[in-house]
Amino acid sequence: MLTAPDNDLLTLTGPDQPMGQYFRRYWQPVALSRELPEPDGPPVRVQVMGEKLLAFRDTQGRVGLVEPVCPHRGADLYYGRNEDCGLRCVFHGWKFGVDGKAVDLPNVAPDSNYHKTMAIKAYPTREFGEIVWAYMGPRPDDGRLPEVPMLEFGTLPASRRYVTKKRQECNWAQALEGALDTSHFSFLHMPAPGVPSNENADAPADERRLAWIRRDPMPKFSILDHDVGFVVGGARRADGQDIYWRTAQFALPSHSTTPSTLPGENYFGYTFVPIDDHACWIYTYVWNPERDLTQEEIHQLKSGHGVVAEVDEHFIPLRNLSNGYLLDRQEQKHKTYTGVRGVAEQDAMIQESQGRIADRTREHLTATDAAIVRFRRTLIAGARALAQGIEPQAPWRHQAYRLRSGSWIAAQGRSFEDIMQERFGSVTGHIDQACA
Amino acid sequence: MLTAPDNDLLTLTGPDQPMGQYFRRYWQPVALSRELPEPDGPPVRVQVMGEKLLAFRDTQGRVGLVEPVCPHRGADLYYGRNEDCGLRCVFHGWKFGVDGKAVDLPNVAPDSNYHKTMAIKAYPTREFGEIVWAYMGPRPDDGRLPEVPMLEFGTLPASRRYVTKKRQECNWAQALEGALDTSHFSFLHMPAPGVPSNENADAPADERRLAWIRRDPMPKFSILDHDVGFVVGGARRADGQDIYWRTAQFALPSHSTTPSTLPGENYFGYTFVPIDDHACWIYTYVWNPERDLTQEEIHQLKSGHGVVAEVDEHFIPLRNLSNGYLLDRQEQKHKTYTGVRGVAEQDAMIQESQGRIADRTREHLTATDAAIVRFRRTLIAGARALAQGIEPQAPWRHQAYRLRSGSWIAAQGRSFEDIMQERFGSVTGHIDQACA
Amino acid sequence: MLTAPDNDLLTLTGPDQPMGQYFRRYWQPVALSRELPEPDGPPVRVQVMGEKLLAFRDTQGRVGLVEPVCPHRGADLYYGRNEDCGLRCVFHGWKFGVDGKAVDLPNVAPDSNYHKTMAIKAYPTREFGEIVWAYMGPRPDDGRLPEVPMLEFGTLPASRRYVTKKRQECNWAQALEGALDTSHFSFLHMPAPGVPSNENADAPADERRLAWIRRDPMPKFSILDHDVGFVVGGARRADGQDIYWRTAQFALPSHSTTPSTLPGENYFGYTFVPIDDHACWIYTYVWNPERDLTQEEIHQLKSGHGVVAEVDEHFIPLRNLSNGYLLDRQEQKHKTYTGVRGVAEQDAMIQESQGRIADRTREHLTATDAAIVRFRRTLIAGARALAQGIEPQAPWRHQAYRLRSGSWIAAQGRSFEDIMQERFGSVTGHIDQACA
Numbered sequence A, B, C: 001m002l003t004a005p006d007n008d009l010l011t012l013t014g015p016d017q018p019m020g021q022y023f024r025r026y027w028q029p030v031a032l033s034r035e036l037p038e039p040d041g042p043p044v045r046v047q048v049m050g051e052k053l054l055a056f057r058d059t060q061g062r063v064g065l066v067e068p069v070c071p072h073r074g075a076d077l078y079y080g081r082n083e084d085c086g087l088r089c090v091f092h093g094w095k096f097g098v099d100g101k102a103v104d105l106p107n108v109a110p111d112s113n114y115h116k117t118m119a120i121k122a123y124p125t126r127e128f129g130e131i132v133w134a135y136m137g138p139r140p141d142d143g144r145l146p147e148v149p150m151l152e153f154g155t156l157p158a159s160r161r162y163v164t165k166k167r168q169e170c171n172w173a174q175a176l177e178g179a180l181d182t183s184h185f186s187f188l189h190m191p192a193p194g195v196p197s198n199e200n201a202d203a204p205a206d207e208r209r210l211a212w213i214r215r216d217p218m219p220k221f222s223i224l225d226h227d228v229g230f231v232v233g234g235a236r237r238a239d240g241q242d243i244y245w246r247t248a249q250f251a252l253p254s255h256s257t258t259p260s261t262l263p264g265e266n267y268f269g270y271t272f273v274p275i276d277d278h279a280c281w282i283y284t285y286v287w288n289p290e291r292d293l294t295q296e297e298i299h300q301l302k303s304g305h306g307v308v309a310e311v312d313e314h315f316i317p318l319r320n321l322s323n324g325y326l327l328d329r330q331e332q333k334h335k336t337y338t339g340v341r342g343v344a345e346q347d348a349m350i351q352e353s354q355g356r357i358a359d360r361t362r363e364h365l366t367a368t369d370a371a372i373v374r375f376r377r378t379l380i381a382g383a384r385a386l387a388q389g390i391e392p393q394a395p396w397r398h399q400a401y402r403l404r405s406g407s408w409i410a411a412q413g414r415s416f417e418d419i420m421q422e423r424f425g426s427v428t429g430h431i432d433q434a435c436a
Helices: A004-011 A018-023 A172-180 A182-186 A207-215 A295-302 A321-326 A329-334 A343-353 A367-387 A416-424 B004-011 B018-023 B172-180 B182-186 B207-215 B295-302 B321-326 B329-334 B343-353 B367-387 B416-424 C004-011 C018-023 C172-180 C182-186 C207-215 C295-302 C321-326 C329-334 C343-352 C367-387 C416-424
Strands: A028-032 A044-048 A051-057 A063-066 A102-104 A125-128 A131-134 A161-168 A220-226 A229-237 A242-251 A255-257 A267-276 A279-287 A407-411 B028-032 B044-048 B051-057 B063-066 B102-104 B125-128 B131-134 B161-168 B220-226 B229-237 B242-251 B255-257 B267-276 B279-287 B407-411 C028-032 C044-048 C051-057 C063-066 C102-104 C125-128 C131-134 C161-168 C220-226 C229-237 C242-251 C255-257 C267-276 C279-287 C407-411
Touching: A004 A018, A004 A172, A004 A367, A018 A367, A028 A044, A028 A051, A028 A161, A028 A267, A028 A279, A044 A267, A063 A125, A063 A131, A161 A295, A161 A343, A172 A242, A172 A255, A172 A267, A172 A279, A172 A343, A172 A367, A182 A207, A182 A229, A182 A242, A182 A367, A207 A229, A207 A242, A220 A367, A220 A416, A229 A367, A229 A416, A242 A367, A242 A416, A321 A343, A407 A416, B004 B018, B004 B172, B004 B367, B018 B367, B028 B044, B028 B051, B028 B161, B028 B267, B028 B279, B044 B267, B063 B125, B063 B131, B161 B295, B161 B343, B172 B242, B172 B255, B172 B267, B172 B279, B172 B343, B172 B367, B182 B207, B182 B229, B182 B242, B182 B367, B207 B229, B207 B242, B220 B367, B220 B416, B229 B367, B229 B416, B242 B367, B242 B416, B321 B343, B407 B416, C004 C018, C004 C172, C004 C367, C018 C367, C028 C044, C028 C051, C028 C161, C028 C267, C028 C279, C044 C267, C063 C125, C063 C131, C161 C295, C161 C343, C172 C242, C172 C255, C172 C267, C172 C279, C172 C343, C172 C367, C182 C207, C182 C229, C182 C242, C182 C367, C207 C229, C207 C242, C220 C367, C220 C416, C229 C367, C229 C416, C242 C367, C242 C416, C321 C343, C407 C416
Parallel strands: none
Antiparallel strands: A028 A131, A044 A051, A051 A063, A125 A131, A161 A279, A220 A229, A229 A242, A242 A255, A242 A407, A255 A267, A267 A279, B028 B131, B044 B051, B051 B063, B125 B131, B161 B279, B220 B229, B229 B242, B242 B255, B242 B407, B255 B267, B267 B279, C028 C131, C044 C051, C051 C063, C125 C131, C161 C279, C220 C229, C229 C242, C242 C255, C242 C407, C255 C267, C267 C279
């Protein structure tokens, strides 16, 4: 439970909000690289943390991210011409490069100062992991920017990953909380009561794991902090005296990885990016550090699988709020817990059902909400510190973002640290570059 | 005409408004019983007086009416599982009975106080006359609730009635005023000028009555108060020296019966229930105390007839504000007064045309608006009294709601009391249980 | 650039705004005459400067323009019956003439004062040039109203003109600024770079003119004030030592004529009428003072041509904001400057792209924006003066609105006054009645 002011502090990321300032210290995904497939192609409207921007790939392949308002008469540069290393307004031909500086002002007298000073707001961009990232914060005094976080999927050959995104009609924070809350698997993603665990084709894992998860609605949670966030482990009884561990990563400010992966299986992760305070993009990535994804896996992911939703050409989930997620009450009664197809869609349904911004003042949390509580404290502390002038350090630890999480089965009585060391080779889940 | 504050006082029924408090002393229709056809069926979203609620029929057939927000993390219980005598949130399995009390909290430690105290807001419900009623007010000190009003249609065998509802896109009060204003029949529901009275197939009564109504646009009104409201009679010249009386009932806080019924004919009534301040449900019922409705009558009512609108599966009128009521200007010129098909639809058109909330500060009322004036005074006085701590008595007079109204033809010079006594056997139109 | 208060002052035309008061000193187009084709036909909803009104043509062919709210109970007179020289409310039959006075109140006692005093707000109307005009301001002390401005197209036989309108989703002022800004032709309406000037079938003029316009993005502007506004001339290099002049008229408060017409060609003009602060109607007229328009020209204009947009039966452009103007990025790359078909549609796209109300506080104007600056100063001065009690004189100069503008090719070094005299026979572009 949060007070109303703390709920605002956690959730609001507009430019003038404390959390908005905090988020702007980190590189943010703003588009998939494939949304800008070619040099001089059509510019693309994007909205990030309430800011309406325009992305375009120039003649040399560089991506510009600019405020789309021509400073001459306020025309929308979206309608502009992307050509010859710049974006030209079609009203009177003013033209700007990817850095926002004017490169041509055809109706301005040659001796005007405008030619030197005129510019539009532009944010630095990078491409990494098939995603265009932007740095939308202030430039540090020495001019040096942090580097894009080295999320493992981005460091691999493209053949070993699948990267996409989906739109969600709610605030970023409750979507992220859904990712950190691995206890809800005991309900939301299960078969209907009475249906054997091996009958749900949409289930995220095999029959034994499902049975363990189903049997224990109250896993015991342990949390380990690290340089850029924390890892959380949920322990449930497995068969015999064994414990079934499911671990998930949180990395600042809004990255997460999923808990089901056993060694050799594909890893899944997401980055939650506010569109505005009432909607977010969830960039979702699947990777396998050891082998290429198969054609069948790619095909499956394109049709929606696990936390990857089935989306249309605009990355809007096909089963969404506006069509009631195509919830089928007969399916819900006799087959699956929700009557909604797809783990990603079930998550979206329940997260969007909390309201555009979840009202955390009326909650009644329990011990299984441990990771959610830690997440909120971490973010609120970071934003508060920044408001007092203390810059966050995580943005400068880009190598610390090589993180994995997943499942492990181990004997009773062992510590979370032991489990992490045994499963990932490090207590925090950090992966040495060499072992990727 | 009302002042702006009085217009607010009359029309606004949110929980914090004086009229909202007053309405909450009365049982309110919240759904048709057939919207919850089976035990453990899908829950149904309802909105009553601005409150967003969820109705569900549990395993034992009882109807729960609850606030649809899970107190754990705020997920919407609409997506929940209605099973084993309760509604279960699909996020983490919290489950609540029709009384709102938690019956299962699977992720809460056994020794937690939550198991005893956790509950969601729930309102008592009853079923009467194929309608689910709820009491949304405070429970009196002695714990005893009033009983549901014994509207006559509800006391009859189902074969003698037809019960439905229709949505209207305006405040409840102006819709009810339309029902009490029987003078508008001389215009709104008539054939076009020049068209004989027997040519309008949609007309609510036979040719003579139509001719009398048409001929006299200024009926003389008499009003008699009774325990739960009042009855109004409008007197027009009939043939020769006869007077054609049309009477209508108003019962607190928002019930009404219609004026056309002659002995032996079907009775019609409605209850106006605020969805919010800008829309209402009009529960509409047809009954014949003496015989079953015929198959032909039922068929006719299902396709819209008289004050029963033609509606879709969501009880939205087919001819409505969004499609301009399918008004046909050629029909209006040559056939009917409005060019809109259906008495109910004509009423909806004109009432919705007054705006979402009619602006009563700019009106110019006349003598034919007598019942409207009495209605406003009665409601405003009741809400004002309650605000001063004086509880209304009508909710406790549930037997007094057995009321009829209709038409009568009588010699000139007789009093309204005489007419009521002769037509209904009582001055107020109250029907003895025996004579039903 | 304007301050925020001045931007409001310029753009807002509601009844209580200074510019709203100023506009109400002038006759305003409120409908095309053909929207009210017959006596006693259906009334038509219109909205002008934020006021929701109803226009109807009565039995004698007169056009009434009234507030559509029946003063009895507030029903919408739009649903009323237009018959026997008045509009009758279908609720209780109250009837009003084109002057707004009650002519029948059937449910009002014969001795009531209502019969003398009851009225609805009504504005005087005139028809001129196939347009219904209204005077929505206060009646001067002597009761005399100004006359409708004698725009030339309205003085000609109907066979010599084509009159239509189009809706635009932005404030009136930025649309008008687009008309006065003839410098944008060098970009917005051009072929794509590299495409010869003779390949764009939508181009507003012939190849030579296009080439001159394209070659010179920075015409030199001259402005001459006159009794009812000003004329602006833009001078570009033509072939050899010649200058290509393009002139445009501005007439108070919101009329304009276009710059391309050479002697013998058709003239084009428009009047910008606020619907509310966020949308406007652009009444658009084409005329030839010397000959009838040909069937081919009429056909072409009906399908959209030059500043005449291609519109649907409600005068909504087919290529509009809601469908992205059907912008084709391939066309934009290889054929036309914008990828949008139609000069009118290109204008609408760029003007609507400035926002519902252009933010003039962030502009950076140049010398080519001279006419825009003059327009703003003129309007703001007029509204300010009126707010101080100084009535504008232009409304009383209806003969001064016979104005033409267009193109001329002349030797270098001649003054704008000379050009106007040579091209139009007067320095201001005013046309003597005789020479029409």
